[in-house]
Amino acid sequence: MKKKFIFSTIIAILIIVVIAGATFAYWQWMTSEEEETSISLKVEGDTSNMSAKIDGGSSIDINSLIPTSNCLSSDALQKEITITYINNTDISGEIVANLDITSFTANNGNPTNEQLSYLKWVITNTENSCTTGIIQSGDFSNVDYHNLPQNLITIQNNISSNISTETQIQPLYLYIWLDSAYEHINIGNNNTDSMQNLNFTLEWSGIIRQLG
Numbered sequence: 001m002k003k004k005f006i007f008s009t010i011i012a013i014l015i016i017v018v019i020a021g022a023t024f025a026y027w028q029w030m031t032s033e034e035e036e037t038s039i040s041l042k043v044e045g046d047t048s049n050m051s052a053k054i055d056g057g058s059s060i061d062i063n064s065l066i067p068t069s070n071c072l073s074s075d076a077l078q079k080e081i082t083i084t085y086i087n088n089t090d091i092s093g094e095i096v097a098n099l100d101i102t103s104f105t106a107n108n109g110n111p112t113n114e115q116l117s118y119l120k121w122v123i124t125n126t127e128n129s130c131t132t133g134i135i136q137s138g139d140f141s142n143v144d145y146h147n148l149p150q151n152l153i154t155i156q157n158n159i160s161s162n163i164s165t166e167t168q169i170q171p172l173y174l175y176i177w178l179d180s181a182y183e184h185i186n187i188g189n190n191n192t193d194s195m196q197n198l199n200f201t202l203e204w205s206g207i208i209r210q211l212g
Contacts, residue, residue: 038053038054038055039053039054039204039205040052040053041053041054041095041097041205041206041207041208042205042206042207042208043207043208043209044207044208044209044210045089045091045093045208045209045210046089046210049086049087049088049089050085050086050087050088050089050093050208050210051085051086051208052083052084052085052086052095052206052208053083053084053085054081054082054083054097054204054206055081055082055083055084056079056080056081056174056204066178067118067178067179067180067181067182067184068177068178068179068180069179069180071120071122071130071175071177072128072129072130072175075177076175076176076177077174077175077176077177078173078174078175079173079174079175080127080171080172080173080174081123081155081171081172081173081174082168082169082171082172083095083097083155083157083168083169083172084166084167084168084169085159085163085166085167085169085208086163086164086165086166086167087159087160087161087162087163087208087210088162088163088164089161089162089210090161090162091161091210091211091212092158092159092160092161092210092211092212093158093159093161093208093209093210093211094156094157094158094159094208094209094211095155095156095157095159095169095206095207095208096154096155096156096206096207096209097154097155097156097204097205097206098151098153098154098155098204098205098206099151099152099153099154099155099174099202099203099204100149100150100151100152100202100203100205101143101145101148101149101150101151101152101200101201101202102148102149102201102202102203103148103199103200103201104143104145104148104198104199104200104201105198105199105200106194106195106198106199108192108193108194108196109192109194110145110194111194111195111198112194113141113142114141115182115194115195116139116140116141116143117139117140117141118139118178118179118181118182118195119139119140119176119177119178119179119195120137120138120139120175120176120177120178120179121137121138121139121140121152121153121174121175121176122134122136122137122174122175123135123136123137123153123155123172123173123174123175124172124173124175125170125171125172125173126173127171127173128173129173130173130175135155135172136153136155138152138153140152145200149203152202153174155172155206157169158211159208178195182195
């Protein structure tokens with residue numbers, strides 16, 4: 001069973017505002033469907049004494065995700081990720097959690113790698129911060145969406161032995177946002193921006209295993 005993040009970018013209405021010679025384009029980016037809150041990871045080893053779960057929190061419901069310079073704003077995705085485990089064996093182990101892109105569609109042509117480079121992500125161990133405690137960071141520019149699934153993020157944690165009760169690894173925080181440096185592309189009155197009407201699915205999976 002896999003955990004899904006469903007992201008949809010939809011054009012609710014395109015408004016062109018001209019102020020002092022400058023043109024601004026606005027659009028909405030919304031999610032759909034509720035996500036499952038918790039998944040069990042595959043056990044490689046003693047299945048009767050080892051287990052692990054990853055929980056991404058409550059359902060995603062963002063209705064105004066637009067280009068932003070602030071990954072903590074309501075225009076960005078923010079999720080707390082918790083991982084718990086039991087390793088009631090004499091051998092230490094590790095947990096590997098993968099966030100994969102399993103579907104990706106664009107209704108206005110194919111986004112270029114350069115365009116996708118403005119779609120940023122960060123994993124931190126600090127709540128309410130995407131600039132301190134950074135564990136990993138990147139963007140979507142290397143995603144080959146013609147050949148799915150594609151791994152976006154891999155998280156690895158070593159775990160102790162002789163843990164008989166469910167134990168939580170330090171919480172992690174995931175942020176995804178479209179950087180404010182992104183320039184909307186339009187030709188005349190036609191919407192030709194391939195970053196609009198963008199749909200993609202992210203799914204968690206992973207394993208817990210013994211080392212040695």
